[in-house]
Amino acid sequence: MVRPSKHPIPSPTCGCFFCLTGISLEEKKSKRTPVRLRHKIEKRSAEKQRKERKEAKKHPELHRKKPAALNIPNSYPYKDRILSEIEEARRIKAEEQAKRRDEAKLRRKELKGGDDEDVMKDADEVKSEEEDDDEMDVEDSEAEEGEGNAMAALLASARVRAAEFEAQHGDSSGEDNDESDDERTFQRASKDTSRKSFDKMFKQVVDAADVILYVLDARDPNGTRSKEVERQIMSMDGGDKRLILILNKIDLVPPAVLKGWMTYLKRFFPTLPLKASNGAPNAQSFDHKSLTVQGTSQALLAALKSFAHSKQLKRSVTVGVIGYPNVGKSSVINALTGRLGGGSNACPTGAEAGVTTSLREVKLDKKLKLLDSPGIVFPSTEGQLGSQAEKQARLVLLNAIPPKQIDDPAGAVQLLLQRFSTAPSLLQKLLDVYAIPPLPNLGMGELTKSFLTEVARKRGRLGKGGVPNLDSAAMAVIMDWRDGRIQGWIDPPIVTGTVTEGIKTDSGAVEADQKEIVGQWMEEFKLDGLLPGDGETQEVEMKG
Numbered sequence: 001m002v003r004p005s006k007h008p009i010p011s012p013t014c015g016c017f018f019c020l021t022g023i024s025l026e027e028k029k030s031k032r033t034p035v036r037l038r039h040k041i042e043k044r045s046a047e048k049q050r051k052e053r054k055e056a057k058k059h060p061e062l063h064r065k066k067p068a069a070l071n072i073p074n075s076y077p078y079k080d081r082i083l084s085e086i087e088e089a090r091r092i093k094a095e096e097q098a099k100r101r102d103e104a105k106l107r108r109k110e111l112k113g114g115d116d117e118d119v120m121k122d123a124d125e126v127k128s129e130e131e132d133d134d135e136m137d138v139e140d141s142e143a144e145e146g147e148g149n150a151m152a153a154l155l156a157s158a159r160v161r162a163a164e165f166e167a168q169h170g171d172s173s174g175e176d177n178d179e180s181d182d183e184r185t186f187q188r189a190s191k192d193t194s195r196k197s198f199d200k201m202f203k204q205v206v207d208a209a210d211v212i213l214y215v216l217d218a219r220d221p222n223g224t225r226s227k228e229v230e231r232q233i234m235s236m237d238g239g240d241k242r243l244i245l246i247l248n249k250i251d252l253v254p255p256a257v258l259k260g261w262m263t264y265l266k267r268f269f270p271t272l273p274l275k276a277s278n279g280a281p282n283a284q285s286f287d288h289k290s291l292t293v294q295g296t297s298q299a300l301l302a303a304l305k306s307f308a309h310s311k312q313l314k315r316s317v318t319v320g321v322i323g324y325p326n327v328g329k330s331s332v333i334n335a336l337t338g339r340l341g342g343g344s345n346a347c348p349t350g351a352e353a354g355v356t357t358s359l360r361e362v363k364l365d366k367k368l369k370l371l372d373s374p375g376i377v378f379p380s381t382e383g384q385l386g387s388q389a390e391k392q393a394r395l396v397l398l399n400a401i402p403p404k405q406i407d408d409p410a411g412a413v414q415l416l417l418q419r420f421s422t423a424p425s426l427l428q429k430l431l432d433v434y435a436i437p438p439l440p441n442l443g444m445g446e447l448t449k450s451f452l453t454e455v456a457r458k459r460g461r462l463g464k465g466g467v468p469n470l471d472s473a474a475m476a477v478i479m480d481w482r483d484g485r486i487q488g489w490i491d492p493p494i495v496t497g498t499v500t501e502g503i504k505t506d507s508g509a510v511e512a513d514q515k516e517i518v519g520q521w522m523e524e525f526k527l528d529g530l531l532p533g534d535g536e537t538q539e540v541e542m543k544g
């Protein structure tokens with residue numbers, strides 16, 4: 001359209017539409033929003049959002065997101081029941097959280113008073129330890145690929161670097177200071193986490209060690225033990241290596257079970273009970289009175305020092321720590337160095353299996369150094385009978401498989417229920433954890449499904465349409481088992497006279513030899529009477 005020729009320029013005296021509005025119809029009107037207007041809108045919108053965020057921060061209770069609605073069809077007959085159960089589960093969870101918070105507060109208060117089983121350090125100590133850590137020489141060093149001397153090369157290279165570090169920092173004497181002040185760690189640069197590389201590192205640790213601490217899980221010592229590995233170690237260096245069994249996580253078994261296992265294991269090798277860490281805060285643990293983190297780790301340290309002094313070597317004694325994934329190898333080292341919790345750990349630890357992926361050397365004092373190794377599932381257990389799924393279920397219950405690698409979580413729960421079927425009191429405790437009524441009398445497969453359905457309902461593990469997600473429920477059970485929220489253990493073999501159920505297969509001669517060795521080694525490490533009660537039954541006391 002063209003402006004009518006009558007009004008080429010808008011006239012102030014004319015009252016026509018074109019002169020009044022000033023619109024020129026010669027220009028084609030664009031439908032595009034002007035950039036200025038767009039910017040204006042964006043600015044206003046950002047301003048509004050900023051205001052809303054500020055408001056939400058001020059009054060979080062008014063702006064909390066509502067939980068996603070469950071899409072349960074109205075036609076589903078148990079909809080009301082499921083919804084009320086979910087509501088109940090939320091309430092219980094909130095109560096538990098509040099309880100845990102209160103307990104943590106209480107613990108912190110106790111800690112400030114310096115009365116926490118003498119286990120944890122107060123904030124100042126931890127801080128000073130962190131400062132110590134900063135001084136620690138943490139260096140990467142490539143191990144040489146040579147077969148037999150790889151460890152020696154690794155250690156040599158670390159020593160050279162340590163010497164360089166000392167020279168740089170003015171400590172030219174090269175003398176070791178006492179205890180953990182002079183602790184140094186080094187890590188292999190390689191990030192190779194394959195089984196082959198783990199096996200290689202295991203061999204390196206065993207080759208380099210004078211003393212081997214074989215860490216076992218007190219809940220299933222034989223499950224985490226390989227007689228083949230023990231035999232191999234005994235045959236190395238003309239039988240010069242010393243092997244000590246460390247029964248760790250004793251807080252997760254009652255004193256009677258601990259005593260039974262100690263009696264059983266001491267027939268093979270010197271054995272020490274250990275509580276290397278306090279574990280998960282809400283674990284169902286047992287109080288073993290004097291067998292605290294500090295008490296047991298100091299006993300172990302004293303034994304190692306006795307051995308180191310008795311040997312009178314010019315070099316320091318190397319102590320290798322081996323065992324299944326997640327049995328607490330790194331925690332043992334941290335307990336020995338007195339570095340517990342937080343970022344001040346000498347070795348990183350974690351609830352999942354497979355945290356340690358490299359060799360780590362920690363110097364305790366001028367006479368002792370420790371070698372941490374990645375956890376390995378030893379061949380004897382892998383070789384046990386059963387399908388692949390059964391083998392995996394067994395490893396899952398040993399907490400030896402990281403959660404992401406578990407193919408059939410329900411299978412592991414089925415094995416757990418199967419084990420509990422002969423221990424009614426433990427089964428009842430398991431049901432109590434999830435507030436589930438007694439299970440119906442069904443076959444193992446159906447029973448597992450029924451149990452997991454109830455767990456899924458109680459824990460809100462529901463899929464689309466409110467259908468219980470059994471795999472997710474099974475993972476929840478596995479995590480509770482791993483962290484000790486579910487109580488359970490394997491009973492020790494009954495020791496009768498001189499032969500035990502567990503060692504019937506060994507010949508009498510081997511047993512006699514072993515007895516002599518155990519006696520001799522116990523003396524070298526001065527283990528007799530090292531711990532109060534030394535595994536004797538103490539009063540059972542359950543902790544929440």
Ligand SMILES: Nc1nc2c(ncn2[C@@H]2O[C@H](COP(=O)(O)OP(=O)(O)OP(=O)(O)O)[C@@H](O)[C@H]2O)c(=O)[nH]1
Pocket residue numbers: 248249250251252274275276277278279280283323324325326327328329330331332348349350351352353354355356357373374375376484
């Ligand atoms: N309850 C309890 N838990 C423990 C004890 N010792 C270690 N743990 C816990 O067990 C888990 C595994 O400990 P780690 O020291 O990382 O075990 P690891 O053998 O080094 O594990 P990998 O690195 O997988 O080989 C951690 O969550 C520890 O807190 C103990 O004496 N009692």
